[in-house]
Amino acid sequence: MAELKRESGVSKALNAAWVRPFLFLLFIVVVWDLTIRLFQIPAYQIPAPGDVVAVLWTDWPELLRQAWPTTYATICGFLLSAVFGIPVAMLIAGSKTVESYVYPLLVFSQSVPKIAIAPLFVVWFGFGIIPKVISAFLLGFFPVVVSAVQGFKSVDPDMVDLARAMQGSRFRVFCAVNLPHAMPAIFSGLKVSITLAVVGAVVGEFVGSNSGIGYVLQRSIGTFDLPTMFAALVILALLGVVLFWVVDRIERLVIPWHVSQRDDIIFAS
Amino acid sequence: MIRTIAAISAALIWTALSVLPASAADKVVLMLNWYVYGEHAPFYYGKAKGIYAAEGIDLEIQEGRGSAATTQAVAAKTANFGYVDVPTMMRAAVKGAPITATGVLLQTSPMSAMGFVEKNIKKPEDIKGKTVAITPADSMTQIWPLFLKKTGLKESDFQTVAGDGQTKLNAVINGQADLLLGYVMDQSMKIKDATGKDVNAIKFADYGINMVCSGIVANTEFVKANADLVKRFMSATTKAVEAAEKDAKGAAQSILDANPKGGKIETLTQGFELTIPLYRTPETKNKRPFQVTDQNMTDTVNLMVEYGGLDAKAKDNPKAFYTNDYLPQGGS
Numbered sequence: 050m051a052e053l054k055r056e057s058g059v060s061k062a063l064n065a066a067w068v069r070p071f072l073f074l075l076f077i078v079v080v081w082d083l084t085i086r087l088f089q090i091p092a093y094q095i096p097a098p099g100d101v102v103a104v105l106w107t108d109w110p111e112l113l114r115q116a117w118p119t120t121y122a123t124i125c126g127f128l129l130s131a132v133f134g135i136p137v138a139m140l141i142a143g144s145k146t147v148e149s150y151v152y153p154l155l156v157f158s159q160s161v162p163k164i165a166i167a168p169l170f171v172v173w174f175g176f177g178i179i180p181k182v183i184s185a186f187l188l189g190f191f192p193v194v195v196s197a198v199q200g201f202k203s204v205d206p207d208m209v210d211l212a213r214a215m216q217g218s219r220f221r222v223f224c225a226v227n228l229p230h231a232m233p234a235i236f237s238g239l240k241v242s243i244t245l246a247v248v249g250a251v252v253g254e255f256v257g258s259n260s261g262i263g264y265v266l267q268r269s270i271g272t273f274d275l276p277t278m279f280a281a282l283v284i285l286a287l288l289g290v291v292l293f294w295v296v297d298r299i300e301r302l303v304i305p306w307h308v309s310q311r312d313d314i315i316f317a318s
Numbered sequence: 319m320i321r322t323i324a325a326i327s328a329a330l331i332w333t334a335l336s337v338l339p340a341s342a343a344d345k346v347v348l349m350l351n352w353y354v355y356g357e358h359a360p361f362y363y364g365k366a367k368g369i370y371a372a373e374g375i376d377l378e379i380q381e382g383r384g385s386a387a388t389t390q391a392v393a394a395k396t397a398n399f400g401y402v403d404v405p406t407m408m409r410a411a412v413k414g415a416p417i418t419a420t421g422v423l424l425q426t427s428p429m430s431a432m433g434f435v436e437k438n439i440k441k442p443e444d445i446k447g448k449t450v451a452i453t454p455a456d457s458m459t460q461i462w463p464l465f466l467k468k469t470g471l472k473e474s475d476f477q478t479v480a481g482d483g484q485t486k487l488n489a490v491i492n493g494q495a496d497l498l499l500g501y502v503m504d505q506s507m508k509i510k511d512a513t514g515k516d517v518n519a520i521k522f523a524d525y526g527i528n529m530v531c532s533g534i535v536a537n538t539e540f541v542k543a544n545a546d547l548v549k550r551f552m553s554a555t556t557k558a559v560e561a562a563e564k565d566a567k568g569a570a571q572s573i574l575d576a577n578p579k580g581g582k583i584e585t586l587t588q589g590f591e592l593t594i595p596l597y598r599t600p601e602t603k604n605k606r607p608f609q610v611t612d613q614n615m616t617d618t619v620n621l622m623v624e625y626g627g628l629d630a631k632a633k634d635n636p637k638a639f640y641t642n643d644y645l646p647q648g649g650s
Contacts, residue, residue, distance in 0.1 A: 091414055091415070091416075092413065092414060093390070093393065093410055093413050093414055093415045094390075094393075094394065168481075168482070168484040168485050168488055169488075171481060171485050171488065171489070171494075172488045172489075172492050172494075175494060176479045176480075176481070176489075176494065255482055256481055256482055256484075256485050257479070257480065257481035257482075257485045257489075258480060258481070259478070259479070259480045264454060264480065267453075267454050267455065267482075268454045268455040269455070270386060270455070271384075271386055271453075271454065271455025271456055271459075271460075272409065272455050272460075272627065273386065273390075273409055273410050273413055273415075
């Protein structure tokens with residue numbers, strides 16, 4: 050007879066998904082603090098973790114307020130990447146002609162450093178949210194396309210043939226076979242893309258903005274306010290984590306059947 | 319076979335090493351405050367004319383990415399000397415950075431609000447209703463509120479757009495902003511290069527903002543350990559500035575010789591010529607460059623504490639931020 054092993058309270062807590070990374074983070078912070086004390090590193094080079102936490106504690110309303118424009122630009126840019134990236138990937142995967150024309154240029158464009166052309170976006174589109182959204186879109190576009198192309202190309206042709214042999218129209222076959230098969234790869238691309246979209250939004254803010262975490266970063270660098278600068282970096286990292294988690298949850302809803310979504314069940318006899 | 323090659327290479331290297339002079343000149347790295355523009359001419363001129371070499375210095379000039387970044391590099395000893403906005407350096411020094419100014423060159427501020435001549439913005443009142451491009455927390459934006467106070471303007475009188483250095487330039491060139499905050503000899507010349515049109519600058523110094531600007535800074539431990547080198551460097555730099563003052567075009571040309579993409583000769587010359595009057599105040603009219611008065615420095619510190627967000631404890635000892643001890647005396 051199979052029985053579920055009873056876990057003790059502590060090991061249950063340790064197995065909770067968020068506890069382990071949190072403990073590791075705590076470990077890193079302790080090492081950081083010890084390093085500063087041991088090597089007498091001055092405050093203007095690296096801030097002590099205590100100072101960063103103090104800034105986060107006292108300034109969190111302001112930081113939260115500044116985080117909204119960045120989040121908004123990130124999400125808009127990311128949605129654009131998804132909305133444009135997946136159809137482009139379908140075209141590339143579906144047609145060798147399109148692939149031979151478009152794909153190499155796409156790779157070429159990826160190597161252009163976005164921070165160098167970001168000022169041009171401000172020239173073309175003015176100051177405001179648009180340059181930030183475009184910057185986030187450009188950074189997030191490539192991973193979506195590459196993963197989606199991979200996903201669409203890895204569909205089993207025998208399955209497609211079988212469905213078509215059963216008188217499935219091209220569209221219905223696509224919805225029932227091609228798309229679900231490509232979903233896992235698409236989602237992995239989306240997860241990479243959302244973290245890059247955060248970077249893109251901040252690059253856009255550096256170049257031309259009156260608000261956002263990028264603006265806070267720029268301001269704190271100019272006044273040698275390292276604790277605030279690191280606090281802003283922490284907020285950005287948290288933003289990336291939260292958005293990644295959201296995409297992960299959506300993945301769970303959309304492709305619950307995929308092998309990567311199965312939980313481990315421990316049996317002991 | 320391999321052993322033969324190794325032996326021959328070793329012999330060649332040994333010969334090469336033995337041919338080198340026994341005592342080479344001191345290698346010195348000077349990091350500028352920004353990408354090169356007219357204000358930096360004396361350093362390139364001094365290097366080209368052998369003024370630094372005559373003092374036994376092999377000078378390498380690196381372009382910087384803002385006074386704040388260069389200040390940090392010098393405090394961390396990544397560069398031996400920096401050429402930065404001294405009030406920005408004070409901000410770092412008061413937070414404990416081991417850095418001091420060994421010579422203050424621009425004793426009058428070049429900070430200004432500038433825009434195309436054709437926009438006819440000549441007096442502070444003309445700024446009302448216009449759009450001003452700033453970079454958050456750079457040296458000019460920190461003093462901007464004081465300029466507004468001195469000229470009776472309010473933040474609500476005009477629009478502000480924010481961006482980095484390149485964005486500010488693009489904004490004015492493309493008409494997205496009417497004015498930008500910059501140094502009178504830097505952005506104005508870049509805009510003229512790009513559009514061929516003249517730029518008018520409303521100087522902060524004309525409205526009662528008396529503070530110093532660029533100077534040579536160095537790590538305090540480096541200065542103590544290399545007092546002789548610092549003296550030689552400041553002596554060479556003083557001579558280089560004096561020589562460049564007499565030959566503005568030649569000085570500008572030396573920038574282009576070292577850095578062919580550094581700008582155009584006409585605007586680099588014009589930029590440098592705009593810098594020269596800033597070297598002295600009425601009190602130091604007849605003195606050599608870098609001989610800043612204690613009063614000027616104290617005024618600057620007081621201004622920075624009141625309006626620049628500098629920590630109030632800076633007022634206790636303004637002399638901690640600079641030293642004239644390494645400057646050449648008299649006419650040497």
